Amino acid sequence: MGVHMSAADHGDVADPWLGTGSTAAPSDLQLVDGSRVGVIGGGPAGSLFTVFLLEMAERVGLSLDVTIHEARDFTRPGPAGCNHCGGIISETLVQSLAAEGILLPPTVVQRGIDSYTLHTDRDRVRIETPLQEKRIAAVFRGSGPRGLSEPKWESFDNHLLGLATERGAHLVRKRVEGLDWADDGRTRFRFGKEESEPFDLTVLAVGVNGTALKLLGDLGIEYRLPGTTKTHICEIPMEQESVDEHLGTSMHVFLLNIPRLEFAALIPKGEHVTLCLLGDDIDDALVQRFLACPEVQRCLPDGTGDFKRLCHCSPRLNIRAGLMPFADRVVMIGDCGVTRLYKDGIGAAQRTAKAAAATAVLHGISAEDFRRHMWPVCRAINGDNRLGRMVFRLTGLLQRFGFTRRAIVRMAASEQRRAGSRRRMSLALWDMFTGSAPYREVLLRTLHPLFGLRLMWDMAVCAVPRRRARS
Amino acid sequence: MANGALGREYQDGETIVRQREAGDCMFVIQEGQVEVLGEREGEEVRLAVLDKSDFFGEMALFERDVRSATVRALGPARVLTLDRRTFLRRIQEDPSLAFRILEKMSNRIRELNAEVVRLRSRAQT
Ligand SMILES: Cc1cc2nc3c(=O)[nH]c(=O)nc-3n(C[C@H](O)[C@H](O)[C@H](O)COP(=O)(O)OP(=O)(O)OC[C@H]3O[C@@H](n4cnc5c(N)ncnc54)[C@H](O)[C@@H]3O)c2cc1C
Numbered sequence: 001m002g003v004h005m006s007a008a009d010h011g012d013v014a015d016p017w018l019g020t021g022s023t024a025a026p027s028d029l030q031l032v033d034g035s036r037v038g039v040i041g042g043g044p045a046g047s048l049f050t051v052f053l054l055e056m057a058e059r060v061g062l063s064l065d066v067t068i069h070e071a072r073d074f075t076r077p078g079p080a081g082c083n084h085c086g087g088i089i090s091e092t093l094v095q096s097l098a099a100e101g102i103l104l105p106p107t108v109v110q111r112g113i114d115s116y117t118l119h120t121d122r123d124r125v126r127i128e129t130p131l132q133e134k135r136i137a138a139v140f141r142g143s144g145p146r147g148l149s150e151p152k153w154e155s156f157d158n159h160l161l162g163l164a165t166e167r168g169a170h171l172v173r174k175r176v177e178g179l180d181w182a183d184d185g186r187t188r189f190r191f192g193k194e195e196s197e198p199f200d201l202t203v204l205a206v207g208v209n210g211t212a213l214k215l216l217g218d219l220g221i222e223y224r225l226p227g228t229t230k231t232h233i234c235e236i237p238m239e240q241e242s243v244d245e246h247l248g249t250s251m252h253v254f255l256l257n258i259p260r261l262e263f264a265a266l267i268p269k270g271e272h273v274t275l276c277l278l279g280d281d282i283d284d285a286l287v288q289r290f291l292a293c294p295e296v297q298r299c300l301p302d303g304t305g306d307f308k309r310l311c312h313c314s315p316r317l318n319i320r321a322g323l324m325p326f327a328d329r330v331v332m333i334g335d336c337g338v339t340r341l342y343k344d345g346i347g348a349a350q351r352t353a354k355a356a357a358a359t360a361v362l363h364g365i366s367a368e369d370f371r372r373h374m375w376p377v378c379r380a381i382n383g384d385n386r387l388g389r390m391v392f393r394l395t396g397l398l399q400r401f402g403f404t405r406r407a408i409v410r411m412a413a414s415e416q417r418r419a420g421s422r423r424r425m426s427l428a429l430w431d432m433f434t435g436s437a438p439y440r441e442v443l444l445r446t447l448h449p450l451f452g453l454r455l456m457w458d459m460a461v462c463a464v465p466r467r468r469a470r471s
Numbered sequence: 472m473a474n475g476a477l478g479r480e481y482q483d484g485e486t487i488v489r490q491r492e493a494g495d496c497m498f499v500i501q502e503g504q505v506e507v508l509g510e511r512e513g514e515e516v517r518l519a520v521l522d523k524s525d526f527f528g529e530m531a532l533f534e535r536d537v538r539s540a541t542v543r544a545l546g547p548a549r550v551l552t553l554d555r556r557t558f559l560r561r562i563q564e565d566p567s568l569a570f571r572i573l574e575k576m577s578n579r580i581r582e583l584n585a586e587v588v589r590l591r592s593r594a595q596t
Contacts, residue, residue, distance in 0.1 A: 095558065096568065098553065099526075101524055103523070110474065112478075133551070240474070270474060354567070354568075
């Protein structure tokens with residue numbers, strides 16, 4: 001079978017579809033009773049795709065044969081059983097999953113989060129969820145950090161994988177090492193010397209932390225890898241009472257003037273705190289510098305400086321979409337396709353997984369079907385990321401000066417004190433840190449004239465004492 | 472309340488929504504049971520008992536009207552709120568998100584029809 005399409009960089013371009021080599025018209029290729037669907041990767045994207053596909057198929061009376069291929073054992077503590085991430089399940093995702101009938105039980109959720117605490121070098125402010133309800137979930141993607149003898153909570157990824165197999169999917173605990181076209185245009189998966197029966201639809205949900213996207217080369221599909229950057233995660237062990245006391249049910253976010261650091265957070269879990277640093281190629285020196293900050297140390301027990309003895313990792317983060325995420329009979333979902341910039345990656349995986357599943361069941365599996373029915377979701381995410389870059393540039397600028405950092409906290413704090421006031425800064429910060437709303441909304445909030453006036457006033461107030469001190 | 476429990480905890484008998492009050496969100500039961508009560512001339516009639524993963528208050532998402540019934544916790548219950556704005560934004564992108572709600576509403580209409588038939592035939596005899 002020849003080349004179905006070519007993939008090109010579409011990180012920041014309008015529509016990538018022009019010039020692709022799809023051979024099939026919409027709905028020429030359909031899933032029918034008994035069609036075989038092969039999913040590569042059992043992370044959130046792969047498992048949720050499978051759940052949605054099987055539920056949707058049942059609604060239209062279609063019987064599908066779905067197999068997920070995942071080599072990782074999520075019940076094993078340590079890096080081998082973990083898809084390295086901060087483990088925050090956003091407010092929007094918790095709600096969307098609940099609407100789909102997927103509840104996250106306390107055996108998976110280590111801590112319900114009801115607020116964000118923003119720290120700067122001098123002040124801090126706590127911003128509560130709009131309804132003072134625990135609407136954000138803190139989880140472990142695997143069973144827990146290296147060295148944990150008895151995991152007390154179930155892995156989030158394992159929970160979703162379980163939902164997929166409960167609905168009838170098969171699980172093959174093998175790494176897919178190669179792909180081949182069968183004579184009839186379907187694909188076979190290779191595992192060493194073994195080869196699978198052909199699949200009618202191949203779903204790549206392999207993330208960006210492996211080399212699996214190169215599998216596309218086996219099919220003659222030209223590809224360009226998504227743009228990624230190195231991040232840092234570290235699991236700090238603490239007694240549950242100590243987590244309650246130091247961090248409580250709040251996610252702690254730090255607005256500090258450290259070059260190359262875009263986002264820094266301490267996320268309270270059951271008996272650990274997850275340190276999550278995102279930015280431009282985070283290295284050891286930057287981690288040390290962050291941990292040495294007094295405002296960070298205040299949130300942690302003594303002696304947490306040496307992260308190297310703790311379970312830590314440097315996963316890659318998708319910061320620029322690199323592929324057109326579909327071809328005839330092939331679709332890419334989750335991180336390996338299109339995801340949100342810096343925020344709510346699992347939420348984005350759910351959105352692309354759902355769009356791909358709905359397209360495959362309700363429309364067809366040709367590239368044209370995915371372009372018409374799935375691409376709008378990817379395009380919306382990509383378009384919003386462009387605005388996200390602006391928001392992060394703006395925040396980066398405000399982060400540079402002490403008086404602007406203090407002004408942000410001052411404005412949010414005065415809003416929190418005054419019941420019934422329009423909480424423009426609090427909501428903008430909330431939406432930005434939680435990923436609860438599109439970046440477009442965050443930007444719109446900050447463009448309101450009253451937002452600008454109030455922030456300028458607070459900046460002026462915060463600048464005055466410094467001038468006095470100098471004179 | 473366990474650290475990992477999402478939503479808000481209600482005690483036995485605590486009111487979650489009140490009939491005739493304005494509402495702009497729906498609710499999903501995370502744990503426990505709730506009872507749905509219709510009030511007429513000061514008297515309460517139990518309309519339904521809902522369990523884990525059931526939802527209520529969904530009418531407020533689609534119409535700007537007051538709550539049509541009172542909902543109370545039946546024993547300790549934990550309930551998650553789904554805001555109208557977030558939910559409608561997600562439905563706009565993914566209309567199939569509403570399938571479950573439509574399915575549930577259609578089940579409720581079916582049950583109501585059966586109830587109407589039962590009451591009318593009783594009235595005729
Ligand atoms: C530092 C950091 C912090 C983050 N924090 C958050 C957060 O707090 N909240 C949030 O929502 N998102 C967060 N994200 C983003 C989030 O991790 C991703 O968006 C999410 O994991 C994407 O899910 P996925 O299923 O697409 O990919 P992945 O989770 O990467 O899963 C891919 C799966 O594919 C499997 N696989 C790969 N190759 C093969 C193969 N050849 N054969 C079989 N299986 C294969 C892997 O084993 C893996 O299980 C964070 C990311 C980083 C880097």
